[in-house]
Amino acid sequence: MALTLAWRLFRRELQQGQLLLIILAITLAVLSVSGLARVSERLQVAITGQASQFIAADRIIDSPVKMDTAILAKAEALGLKHVTNLQFNSMVYSGDKFQLVTVRAVEAGYPLKGAIELRSGTTKALPQADEIWFESRLAGLLGHPQTIELGNSEFSLTHEIRRLPDAGFNPFASSPVVLMRMEDVAKTGIIQPGSRVTYLYQFAGDDAALKAFEQSVKPQLTQSQRWVDVQAGDSPIASAVKRAERFLLLASLMGIALACAAIGIAAQRYCQRHYDVVAMLKTFGASAKQIRLLFGTHLLLVTLLGIGLGLIGGALLDLGISGLLPPEIAAYSPPLTRPLLLGIGTGLLSSFMFSAYPLLRLLAIPPLRVLQRQLEGLQLGAWLHLLLCLSAMALMGYLYSQSWVLTLTVVAAVLLLGVLLTVLGFAMIRLGHSVGMKTTHPMQLALAGLRRRARQNALQLVGFSAALVLLLTILALRQDLLNEWQKQLPDNAPNYFLVNIAPEDTEPLQAFMQAQGIIATDIYPVIRGRLTHINDELLISNEEAQTGGQGRVGISRELNLTWRHQLPSNNELLEGQFNQAADEVSVESGVAERLGITIGDTLTYMIDNQALNVKVTSIRRVHWETLQPNFFMIFTQEALAPFAYTSMASFYLQDSAAQELANQGESVASNAVILALIQQFPTVSIIDVGAMVEQLRQIIEQVSLSLTLVLVLVLLASALVLIAQTEAGMATRQRELAVLRTFGASGGLLRTATGLEFALLGAIAGVLAVIVAEFALYLLKTQVFELNVYMHWPWWGIAPMSGALIVALLGYWRCRQLLNQSCADLLKLTV
Known part of the structure; x- marks a missing residue:
């Protein structure tokens, strides 16, 4: 029943x-x-x-030894595609010339994602047997030969590589890359027991299979093996x-x-x-x-x-x-x-x-x-x-x-909004008490309405303020992210790196670039050294720590060190003062956190078999995504003066377009400029990262589009909430309008008072929204997005005015039928 x-x-x-x-x-x-x-x-x-x-894949396992075949069998069982690549360093010869190269030996199926970019175009094909594809600078270093010797075999140089999809970004890796088939490695006789090689096992497939594979395999990896994905920090797109x-x-x-x-x-x-x-x-x-x-x-x-x-x-x-x-x-x-x-x-x-x-x-x-x-x-x-x-x-x-951080941030913002509504919102509504009984003026009538519906208005402020908070927060974050990416990748972002610049070539190289109208970054000296002690405490490797070695775990490789008199533009000083004295060093924040380095610590480096002691006086945050020369450690020139060094720089050159010669007014193509640079400075290595920069920019554009679309969706959802909120008080407002009409209030007075009442609610909601949005943005920027925190002062004027306008229009639109009805019709509706 x-x-x-x-x-x-x-x-x-x-x-x-x-x-x-x-x-x-x-x-x-x-x-x-x-x-x-x-x-x-x-x-x-x-x-x-x-x-x-x-x-070039969804996931990679980087290993110094061959992996257990059971792992590859597991990948096949889950339906994942996989290929095995081999990477090692070796010398190549052409006549009486020789050059150290990085050899990439790949299996059929490589690359699983993306394509190989050759000077002649993109391709999914691989070198044929007895062929090698090469970077353009290798040909220049060896005198443009037709063939080269690698180990015990001779190979034809057939195609010039512009970029491999998984080339990564490491301007310090100055060895040119050559690409060959995996089957040809045995012919060279280079790989022997004990040889230092890197196996790259690449996998691709659907998300569920990749997650299952990761959960199964990752715990089995040793300390010397790495699990790599696009978010592991190994690609410039990770951040x-x-x-x-x-x-x-x-x-x-x-x-x-x-x-x-x-x-x-x-x-x-x-x-x-x-x-x-x-x-x-x-x-x-x-x-x-x-x-x-x-x-x-x-x-x-x-x-x-x-x-x-x-x-x-x-x-x-x-x-x-x-x-x-x-x-x-x-x-x-x-x-x-x-x-x-x-x-x-x-x-x-x-x-x-x-x-x-x-x-x-x-x-x-x-x-x-x-x-x-x-x-x-x-x-x-x-x-x-x-x-x-x-x-x-x-x-x-x-x-x-x-993510508890994101969830608790939203909950904290809701709690703050509730507190502000209880304290500020209700107090502002109560301000109409002294004039609430006078109803001869539209503003007085609006304030009286606010007072009479104090509880209902407080509830309406929840919806109005929440919608504005969300809009302000999403809008600010979207703009900050886009600004951050734009600063990292401006239109003239460097697309060429110069490494191995000898000291005697520094001034002639600067003169060459000035003559060609090329704007380059500063030239950074580069010295390799190993951090051995922190406060006289010996640093050991992960492997030594696992075998019972005593000491603090450090960095088990040499670092690239430089000197600077001023803080680089893409660095942010977090603590201390940047390099004031000869024996001072500035440390990157990630390394400082990992090694437990603080201001005042003494670091000992081993450079060319000589010990160097310096004091930490500053901690820096480095924006690694800028594709600029970046360093973990920056010294003073006095500290590194005794040591031999080479230098590096980066510059932007418009690809396949005319370049104005600053002094002669002639036009030459970018490849001609590069060729002239190679001929004049044969010992300088040139790394072309233009393809990587363009691909990175395309990804950023897609990300920007996604942020815009999500902002539009939140905007539409917020509008629906505002409409639903104005609907909530219609019954009460209908009865009040009927009473006021009965006592002689004119239609114009009621329309103006209703618009003002909604405008006041919108203005109050705007003020509350700014306070809560600033609080939420502080938490999000410091705990989630790692962005700079600053106050949005224009909001304090724009948000209340916008809130007043939007809510007044919505409220008036919803009440328009009631306001246009006669007293008799209103009384019939209330019965």
Whole structure:
């Protein structure tokens, strides 16, 4: 019987539109979460997939020895493609000339991702037997031979390599790279027992298989073996991908917060509208069980309907957005399971958790409300409502992002907003008390309305402020990330590196570049040395530590050291003062953290079998993504003066375009400039990173597009929340307008007062939003994105004005029908 009544009431209220707000809220919740999740995951998969071309695979195992065949069998069982590459150093000969090279021997199938860029174009093919593909500088160093000798065999030089997809970025690796087939290595006789070689096992496949492979294999790797992916820091895109994924996760968390706000608003409004219904049912003898079943059934049916509509809307949203994406991004299709489960779980969890307290208040309405309408039953337990809401939001946020930092940041922002609403918002609304009884002026009437609806207005401020907070936060982060990437990769980012510059070539090289109109970075001296002691404590390698060696674990290789009199432009001073005296050194922050180095420590280096003691006086953060010369340790020139050095520099040269000669006004192609440089400075090694810079810039453009799309989605979701919030107070406002019209208030007075009231609410929401957004941005920039923190002073004027304008327009638009009706029509509607 109760179920039949529940169904009849549900159908009637559905037809009358009384359930529209809560259905819209749940639909918005599910649509935002499932739609944003689907779009965000598509963008994440696409960005990661595009970025994986930097390592020519999805995952790599770097090993000094051959791996167990069982590991490769495991990869095959999971359906992963894999190839084995070999890398080693050797000398090549042509006549009486010789050169140290880095040999890359590859199997058929290489590269798994991306393509080899030759001077003649891109290709997926490999060298034929007895062929070697080579970097252009090798030919110049050997006098442009047709063949070279490598070990016991002779090979033809057939194609010039512009870039290998997994070449990485290491300007200190000055040996030219040559590419050959794996089958030809045995002919050379170079690889013998004990030879120093590196095996690169590359894998590619779907995400689920890669995760299963990682979980199975990674624990089996030794200390000398490395697991590498695009986010491991080995590619210049790593930082950009990590930040983009964090942004997409944050945007989806913001969508969840918006959804939760909409659910809470809708549930509160729904229950308030049924206070009289519950009082009447209790008066007519309905039991508490029957009433719980009645409204519980309503909530379940509304939730299921909202989830269904939300999932359909999310799918349509993903379909529409995919049509706007570039083909290379739209081609990626992540699994549907997670967005669907997330949408369903969000709909169920948020609707019940955010409806629990309003529903408890509804069920506790006393029968006496039939005579005394001010009675509302349960007045205590608001803390329970807050606890349930925050718990639901935190749980959904963590299940989605798997990041407590992001989740707790959103929760902390919500808590701060609640505190500000309790203290500042309610206090500002109460300012209308002294003039609230005077209603002859629109502003006085607006302030009176704020005071009369203080509790309802505080609830509306939650929705208005939350939407503005999310917009400000996402907008600021997007702009900061784009600015950061633009600074790292400007249009004239260096695309050539010069290494092995002899001291006597420094001034002639500078004169050459000046004559060619080439703008280069500073020339950095480079000296190799090993850090051996920290505060007289011996540093040992990982292998020595594992075998029982005593000492602090250090860096088991030589470092590239330099000197500078001033802090490099792409470095940020975190602590101390930069190199004031001869015996001082500045240390990069990551190395300092890893080795436990602090200001005042004494470091001992071994350079050319000589010990050098220096004092740490500053810690720097280095922006490694800038493709500029960067160093872990920077000394003073006096400290490194006794040691021999070479130098390096980088410069930008427009590829395949005319370059103006500064002194002669002639035009030459960039390759002619490079050829002239090689001929004049044959001992200087030239590294072309132009292809890498262009590929990196394409990835950044795709990331930028993803940030813009997510911003648009959050903007649309925020607008829906604002509309839902203005809907929440329409019934009360309708009764008040009827009373004011009855007592003679003119239509113009009411329209102006209503617009001013909503504008005041929007302005207050704008002020609160700025405070909370600055707090959230501080946490996000310092704990998640590693960006510079600064105040957004223009917001303090723009946000309140924008909030006032947007909320006033929305409120007036929603109230326009009521404001245009006559007194008699308003009285009929309130009956």
